[in-house]
Amino acid sequence: MPLTLFDINDEVKDALANNQAVLSLESTVFAHGMPYPQNLETAKKVVEVIRGEGVVPAIIGIIDGKIKVGLSDKELEFICTSKDIIKVSRRDLPYVVGSHKNGATTVASTMILSHMVGIKVFVTGGIGGVHRGGENTLDISADLNELAKTDVAVVCAGAKAILDIGMTLEFLETRGVPVIGYKSEDFPAFYCRESGFKCDYSIDTLEELAKVVEVKWKMRLKGGVVIANPIPKIHAMQISEINMAISKAMLEAAEKDIIGKEITPFLLERIRQETEGRSLIANIHLLENNALVGAQLAKTMAEMDI
Ligand code: PSU
Ligand code: MN
Secondary structure, three states: OOOHEEEEEEHHHHHHHHHOEEEEEEOOHHOOOOOOHHHHHEEEEEEEHHOOOEEEEEEEEEEOOOOEOOOOHHEEEEEHHHHOOOOEEEHHHHHHHHHOOOEEEOHHHHHHHHHHHHOEEOOOOOOOOOOOHHHOOOEEEEEHHHHHOOOOEEOOOEEOEOOOHHHHHHHHHHHHOOEEEEOOOEEEEEEEEOOOOOOEEEOHHHHHHHHHHHHHOOOOOOOOEEEEOOOOOOHHHHHHHHHHHHHHHHHHHHHHHHHHHHHHHHHHHHHHHOOOOOHHHHHHHHHHHHHHHHHHHHHHHOOOOO
């Protein structure tokens, strides 16, 4: 591992050295997925939730080209407020690190960096996927490829309905990524508990979840496991409301020719406006819930010596 490129904070370093539970978090969800100040408040809340479970949180980001594992409060504030933060997926890592830039990491890059330092569980809001029309545009998130090859368990609330969820699940199947619902048969669609698609399997206990992850890696079946954790019922949104907002936002994105890595942040912001902030509130709650389950899974895996 190119250790000189990393700056791992002492708490995370100690925990990793002593096989204590560590849970990593991406920073794009805060830098490009939510407005200030809610992004900073949510990041702080999520860290608190993880600590409450006795697990060490490690938000990952890049500052002046240094890969930070476990952002300090000051660094987190910078990532949440600066306009100068690049959205960093796998292909962006060499440039952003090599040219001493600032970056927020996506699911793909956070998986890579977590794996490099030995963190096995990672939590996010929703994974990227195959965009609608992806069969023509080839807009398929690098998150999916990473899930196919990097050994990290990813706790998420499914994938957003701005994506083609059916094609996303097909892609994951082809690449051999198990999609496990935690206490859910349905594959959730981020703001909603259902997407119209099922998970491959549903598991009700953390021990069983941990076992599946362990077996996958013991058998050297490279890659991640998607653990789909639906948004709590009381915070879930109406499918009709969210679909209306999504359709409107997507039409606008097409009119404005927004493509590539800009599309997800654009749609998230427009959906927030269309739902008068309700989507943001749902986003915050599902992240907290994912952090809770992620922390519990990290703890269970550490106890089982996985
Ligand atoms: N989903 C969200 N908020 C986000 C993202 C996804 O609800 O901010 C981010 C994640 O970092 C994810 C990335 O890894 O978008 C996927 O982007 P792309 O499709 O450009 O790979
Ligand atoms: Mn994309």
